[in-house]
Amino acid sequence: MTIIASNLGFPRMGENRELKKLVEAYWAGKVTDTELAEGIKVIRADHWNLQKNQGISHIPSNDFSLYDHVLDHIHLFGAIPARYQAVVESEVTENTAFRGWKTYFAMGRGYQTSKAASEASSATADTAFGLAASVSQKIDVGSMEMKKWFDTNYHYIVPEFTATQTFSLTNSGYSQPKPVQEFLEAKANGIETRPVILGPISFLLLGKSADSAHPYTSRFDALVHLEALLPVYTSLLTQLAQAGAQWIQIDEPILCLDLEYQGSLDTIKAAYTKAFTTIRAAIPSVNILLATYFGEIRSNIQAIINLPINAIHIDAVRTSETELSNIVNQISTTTLSLSIGVIDGRNIWKSNLKNKLAIIKNVVEKLGSSRVLVAPSCSLLHSPHSLNKEVAKVRPEVLDWLAFSVEKLQEVSFLTKAANSNTLVEPITFADAELQVYYAQNQESQAKRAVSPLIHNPAVKSRIESVTPDMFKRINPFPARRVAQRTRLTTLPALFPTTTIGSFPQTREVRLARSNFNAGKLSAADYDKFIREQIVNCVKIQEECGLDVLVHGEFERNDMVEYFGENLEGYVFTANGWVQSYGSRCVKPPIIFGDVSRPKPMTLEYTTYAQSLTTKPMKGMLTGPVTILQWSFVRDDIPRSTTCNQIALAIRDEVVDLEKAGIACIQIDEPAIREGLPMRASDWDAYLKWSVDSFLLSSTGVRDDTQIHSHMCYSDFNDIFTAIQRMDTDVLTIENSKSDLKLLKAFEKYGYTNEIGPGLYDIHSPRIPTIEDMKYRVEQMLKDLAKELIWVNPDCGLKTRGWSETIAALKNMVQVSVQLRSTFSN
The missing domain is CATH 3.20.20.210 (TIM Barrel)
Known part of the structure; x- marks a missing residue:
């Protein structure tokens, strides 16, 4: 044989x-x-x-x-x-x-x-x-x-x-x-x-x-x-x-x-x-x-x-x-x-x-x-x-x-x-x-x-070597930052502020416009005009729904990782490199083949345009370095931690540019930190050290009055709770709707003290959540979390949903917040 x-x-x-x-x-x-x-x-x-x-x-x-x-x-x-x-x-x-x-x-x-x-x-x-x-x-x-x-x-x-x-x-x-x-x-x-x-x-x-x-x-x-x-x-x-x-x-x-x-x-x-x-x-x-x-x-x-x-x-x-x-x-x-x-x-x-x-x-x-x-x-x-x-x-x-x-x-x-x-x-x-x-x-x-010169960038290697310990921490602890942020964000309600996780429906029209632009059938000027029209409509809808912190909708983005990869050096992109994420949802991970750097701002133009359309805070939306790493195909000739820090420095530059442009809220999503946890507990500490350090490197270059958000989903938070605390985000939104509130027990058990937005409804389902369902979920959250810390939001981005169900769900969600504010203000 x-x-x-x-x-x-x-x-x-x-x-x-x-x-x-x-x-x-x-x-x-x-x-x-x-x-x-x-x-x-x-x-x-x-x-x-x-x-x-x-x-x-x-x-x-x-x-x-x-x-x-x-x-x-x-x-x-x-x-x-x-x-x-x-x-x-x-x-x-x-x-x-x-x-x-x-x-x-x-x-x-x-x-x-x-x-x-x-x-x-x-x-x-x-x-x-x-x-x-x-x-x-x-x-x-x-x-x-x-x-x-x-x-x-x-x-x-x-x-x-x-x-x-x-x-x-x-x-x-x-x-x-x-x-x-x-x-x-x-x-x-x-x-x-x-x-x-x-x-x-x-x-x-x-x-x-x-x-x-x-x-x-x-x-x-x-x-x-x-x-x-x-x-x-x-x-x-x-x-x-x-x-x-x-x-x-x-x-x-x-x-x-x-x-x-x-x-x-x-x-x-x-x-x-x-x-x-x-x-x-x-x-x-x-x-x-x-x-x-x-x-x-x-x-x-x-x-x-x-x-x-x-x-x-x-x-x-x-x-x-x-x-x-x-x-x-x-x-x-x-x-x-x-x-x-x-x-x-x-x-x-x-x-x-x-x-x-x-x-x-x-x-x-x-x-x-x-x-x-x-x-x-x-x-x-x-x-x-x-x-x-x-x-x-x-x-x-x-x-x-x-x-x-x-x-x-x-x-x-x-x-x-x-x-x-x-x-x-x-x-x-x-x-x-x-x-x-x-x-x-x-x-x-x-x-x-x-030996390919495509792989190695001396400037990137030099910058990694120049990173100092103070680049891994905010200026002041969260309580002092919270006061500064509430002073700056004057339109934010004292209780149960509302927001979304970032993306809004990627309709057939949006996908077709992007496809035509990539194929050369739509000029850059016409594509830019189209994206701005989508942003105008998205901001208008959010204001009509009554949301407190808005987003621009991410219509220019094909994927939360691929988009950033396309704007970074050291990446290459495929035409058809799809892999299944869940159900019919496919992603096309970019490929990191060399040292990573940011040649120019990646999100500044559309974020500042969206902010110009409203007096409410507009969140800058970024994907964090660990998630970009995890959801890319990563080079195998250097440690993953080195590549992650290269990405972190690129995101740090973007965060600083957004702050300079007047953006008061910046979200750096890290849904993949738990996903990257090694299979064996004996290997966890080393991974959590470098992965959280990379997130901190990306997020800490801002003033106290800039509110840093992050989002995590589908995680057994008990496994990584100390790491979550060390991330020191001002607002953390989490997937919660599919897990029957069990994830909150970790936050109650370990005493999480920063602001948190447990997702109220499942965006992966086309069903429209009722006011009663979502209100009940918040009432259950209040058993574990202080009311002053709770945000009201969906459990993930809305790109896979249709507009009619999205609007109906968000209106119901906002009504939950309104009713709860009324209850707790009396």
Whole structure:
């Protein structure tokens, strides 16, 4: 037997975001259930064939998702929260072969019938938000909580479990369970796939208690549901075995966390033993690959090394040589095979194939070629589709350094063929001419990149070296700053001031104008005129809604990171480098290839123009250095902290320029600080030190009377509370609406004393929140926070929403503030 070329997962959206367009058309009622079903079959078939043509032997299925793979499993296992029962019942009455999709999307996006929407807003509601519903019905339910998928910028839907939770296998809108449906679909196309299932331990430990009477006190409390969950797994896996599956991939990414510190390793070991012993009994002849990724397994290997499985996948990109050697040594005493994730599934640089072949050679020498699979480090979900559309966009020298998903599969295929050729000795040469040319070109690219003058900027390096300790702190503590700011901001109410997080609807008209401008079809003067007209309208709407601190709407910005990257040196941009963030939402991360600097102001012109239109404070809107770093593809030849400080100095210059121009409120968003937290607690302190220092470097160059805001979302604040306090922002807005106020407990527990705006409603859902809903949320906040500190705002930016729902929601939100001021002024 020889080494096997393997893949763990492929991007879902399609080369030209076909899935995004298809699903959004479905939500808008422009595509039927049948058309959606047929459209996604085409996308899946294209992706399976593509992987086969690249030489991949183990091709994944069920890695595809209409919204989110964790939500897929929630629905698949029948773990549908009770509040969606009215949606479930409404589907029963509908004559459709795709029953289940309405409930599925309701859990991801929320659901509101026309009748419910019209009652929530004085405006006329003419839509059921993309899902058919009877006008006579009244259903109004929000979406489930969403969190970051480990330390990535992908968001997953959080499973919810009650004390009496039950599970049942559902068909999720198909004629049979989704993993079975897709396996058979691939088989009918002549492709044998390896179905991917989120493992039972990770599924449970990534969830939360939905029962206030039985809250989880530790991560391991969710394992109480394992007994009820396993029959569903065995039923599903049995069906896959009967369908002909030879291999099944069971993902357990939770194994890269500090399970040994959060509870007893014996507890987690017992859970894995029970789960996989049960699974093996159900499918005795099917090969099982247990996949981990995003970090090192370390001592958690003890929980899985003796399981009745056939192979283990490890992330060899994020695993040290010593740790990899330890794992190989332990596996060598078993019959297990090892899948080595040597190709980085989360960054876009070409691999140094010489180094990767050395890793594979060492493993093969220990295990033998018949026990080795070569693969990306994780699913390629986190990488763009391919470089096919980038030739005209990316400068040739930088393009030669890049590899997207398709190119990563080519690297996997090359490494497998090269390792199987038994020529892994210096100097590395191949009898196969194709292999030799591919390898030589790779080594030439590596050499050119290492010495390229595009990468290094002496002026940037000199400025980093000149940073002094006083550049990391404000002039005075918050109490003194608050007095100065309230004196300056005379229009700000004493209690419950209102604002938004920054962006306003990016309509089709806005996107088209930007596209035409970028394509040269719209002149710079005409585009500038268009943007200014949008700003005028946005300011007018905010004033009509009654907001206290306004924003200019960000109509000139394609993305909160990409926009700044386009205005900084050291970046390059792609034409089609999209990756999924959540649902149908895609982002196109810029690529940091060299030293970063700001050649000119980036936001000054439109911010000051917007301020000239109103007497109310206008917030300058910036993205913070850590978030710009996290949401970019980052160079891998210097420490991430160095690049982050380079970005921080660029943002610092922008903050100072805004202040000089008279902008009194400046928001520096940092939603990604928690996301960047290393997987292991022992690595946290070093990361939090440099990441918060970078934020401070960007924000502290202003006077006391300039109010610094920041925004954070989808974070377990208990993990980083000390770091949040050290950020010392004057106003911090946080995502709160999807997490049932639980995040506020950290602020109450640790005694947060600066001003704070917990989000009142979920902007990711099209439903219009009622005054009563939002007022109740503030009343709950008042149990943990002083009324003088609370701001009233949505939980995130509004760019993905429509104008009618945005205006209705903001008017309701402002009314909440008005009513509360009246209550507390008496």
